[in-house]
Amino acid sequence: MHQPVKKVVIAGGGTAGWMAAAAVGKVLGKTLDITLVESDEIGTVGVGEATIPTILTLHEVLKIKEQDFLTAVQGTFKLGISFENWRDVGEDYIHSFGFTGKDHWAAGFQHFWLKGQQLGMVKEYGEYCAEWLAAKQNRFAVLPNLTLNYAYHFDSSLYAKFLRGIAEENGVVRREGKIAEVRQNPFNGYISELQLSDGAVIEGDFFIDCTGFRGLLIEQALSAGYDDWTHWLPSDRAVAVQTESVGPPIPYTRAIAHESGWQWRIPLQHRVGNGLVFSSKFWSEDEATEKLLSNVQGAQITDPRVIRFQTGTRRAHWKKNCVAMGLSSGFMEPLESTSIHLIQRSVIRLLQMFPHDGVRTPDVNEFNQQMQFEMDNIRDFIILHYHVTNRRDTPFWRHCASMEIPDSLKHRIELFKQSGRVFKVPTELFGENSWVQVMLGQGLVPEQYHPIVDMMSQEELKSFLEGIKGSVGNMVAQLPEHQQFINHYCSIPTSAVPQSRSA
Numbered sequence: 237m238h239q240p241v242k243k244v245v246i247a248g249g250g251t252a253g254w255m256a257a258a259a260v261g262k263v264l265g266k267t268l269d270i271t272l273v274e275s276d277e278i279g280t281v282g283v284g285e286a287t288i289p290t291i292l293t294l295h296e297v298l299k300i301k302e303q304d305f306l307t308a309v310q311g312t313f314k315l316g317i318s319f320e321n322w323r324d325v326g327e328d329y330i331h332s333f334g335f336t337g338k339d340h341w342a343a344g345f346q347h348f349w350l351k352g353q354q355l356g357m358v359k360e361y362g363e364y365c366a367e368w369l370a371a372k373q374n375r376f377a378v379l380p381n382l383t384l385n386y387a388y389h390f391d392s393s394l395y396a397k398f399l400r401g402i403a404e405e406n407g408v409v410r411r412e413g414k415i416a417e418v419r420q421n422p423f424n425g426y427i428s429e430l431q432l433s434d435g436a437v438i439e440g441d442f443f444i445d446c447t448g449f450r451g452l453l454i455e456q457a458l459s460a461g462y463d464d465w466t467h468w469l470p471s472d473r474a475v476a477v478q479t480e481s482v483g484p485p486i487p488y489t490r491a492i493a494h495e496s497g498w499q500w501r502i503p504l505q506h507r508v509g510n511g512l513v514f515s516s517k518f519w520s521e522d523e524a525t526e527k528l529l530s531n532v533q534g535a536q537i538t539d540p541r542v543i544r545f546q547t548g549t550r551r552a553h554w555k556k557n558c559v560a561m562g563l564s565s566g567f568m569e570p571l572e573s574t575s576i577h578l579i580q581r582s583v584i585r586l587l588q589m590f591p592h593d594g595v596r597t598p599d600v601n602e603f604n605q606q607m608q609f610e611m612d613n614i615r616d617f618i619i620l621h622y623h624v625t626n627r628r629d630t631p632f633w634r635h636c637a638s639m640e641i642p643d644s645l646k647h648r649i650e651l652f653k654q655s656g657r658v659f660k661v662p663t664e665l666f667g668e669n670s671w672v673q674v675m676l677g678q679g680l681v682p683e684q685y686h687p688i689v690d691m692m693s694q695e696e697l698k699s700f701l702e703g704i705k706g707s708v709g710n711m712v713a714q715l716p717e718h719q720q721f722i723n724h725y726c727s728i729p730t731s732a733v734p735q736s737r738s739a
């Protein structure tokens with residue numbers, strides 16, 4: 237028998253918990269009784285500050301006013317990610333959020349650029365993309381007649397606080413307390429209530445597990461299982477530290493590869509978030525911490541903190557009357573800033589398949605299939621950065637270059653290498669232009685371009701390429717500096733900067 241869902245309990249109040257609370261509250265709050273339990277004693281993971289453009293969709297659902305949001309979270313704009321030392325030491329490229337050049341329906345812009353390159357007409361692939369050029373020139377604006385594809389950098393604890401405001405406005409009740417026991421119905425194994433360590437009991441019809449890596453409900457109670465992907469993505473540790481800003485924030489995230497890992501630098505209005513992701517097989521925690529601290533700019537605001545993780549995915553994201561979101565559902569390292577996106581996808585999916593009259597198996601199966609498909613595609617995209625590289629300078633990079641990779645990724649690499657072609661699987665996150673930017677950026681050179689390019693004479697090709705480059709240049713020249721735009725759009729005086737509680 238199906239039990240209608242009236243009471244929803246969200247376990248955990250990190251980014252995942254409050255995203256779920258804000259969205260479920262906003263969309264279905266009037267029909268549900270929603271409680272969120274979080275424990276100040278346990279705290280949140282305290283990282284996760286770079287996003288991708290899909291976050292704007294969630295903010296539209298939540299009717300968030302961008303200026304208010306950016307002011308509250310000390311946010312900056314992000315046009316892409318700069319990958320430094322990935323193809324080889326001393327070589328950089330940017331994976332931008334924009335479109336590059338102009339495609340022909342039969343052949344992507346990369347084919348035109350490849351011929352241009354063979355003829356010595358072009359330099360960087362990104363020069364034909366406004367977001368790439370704006371990032372390079374440190375410019376940004378949100379203008380009515382000029383649309384850039386962008387995302388945000390924000391302070392994660394301020395973001396959770398901001399979302400909490402929206403959730404509470406929509407009737408979500410916050411309960412501070414430590415969950416001591418997850419109780420299940422002895423007949424069907426459904427979760428029935430959470431027992432808190434202060435003795436209180438929180439009953440629910442449906443539970444959202446946002447308890448972080450521990451997966452208190454989905455794993456510890458429901459034993460959903462976990463697929464380990466460490467053999468494809470070897471990093472299993474991060475060390476994080478916050479520093480003072482030493483200059484105006486740049487409109488992109490930096491991902492700087494080192495000998496056995498890579499370092500992120502996320503510029504916010506009031507500070508910089510830094511961290512180093514690494515594999516414990518190749519670096520000790522002390523070595524990684526030393527590497528990070530010798531590569532940050534600005535005075536340290538926090539002590540370095542090591543975070544351990546296992547890359548992989550929960551075998552079921554939705555099991556019985558529980559959906560896992562955020563770190564409890566699995567984790568892929570933050571190289572392409574995809575975790576917050578995945579939380580958002582889980583929230584939107586749950587809202588689309590909300591079990592108001594009881595949990596039904598087809599919904600559960602559909603939800604799990606869609607999550608898995610999306611995670612597999614993101615996984616392949618991240619592996620690409622490690623595997624396709626000219627770096628052979630350390631055991632870590634030699635390992636990455638020679639490791640086995642999924643067949644799905646092998647196919648994409650071979651397709652691009654032999655023909656310059658890339659095809660997006662419908663509903664996958666990363667589009668053709670992302671794959672092309674990263675494959676070229678990592679040093680993969682296609683053996684040929686599409687013959688349709690030869691329909692243009694060399695003069696026509698030159699004028700086609702120069703025309704795009706010229707209009708991209710003119711468009712970006714109209715933009716103010718990133719900092720100047722922030723000052724005008726969403727900054728607050730330093731004395732009024734809200735206190736972050738993340739470490």
Ligand SMILES: Cc1cc2nc3c(=O)[nH]c(=O)nc-3n(C[C@H](O)[C@H](O)[C@H](O)COP(=O)(O)OP(=O)(O)OC[C@H]3O[C@@H](n4cnc5c(N)ncnc54)[C@H](O)[C@@H]3O)c2cc1C
Binds near residue numbers: 252279283450452476
């Ligand atoms: C090193 C690193 C860098 C990252 N960088 C990015 C990035 O740049 N971009 C991105 O999109 N994502 C990033 N992520 C992922 C991102 O941080 C997470 O997806 C996001 O913060 C969501 O975390 P969470 O809410 O699932 O878990 P957490 O933040 O760990 O929150 C867990 C919550 O559960 C509560 N809880 C746990 N146990 C109990 C209990 N027994 N009783 C009561 N409450 C309990 C805690 O109090 C807390 O509120 C990164 C992750 C890591 C590890």
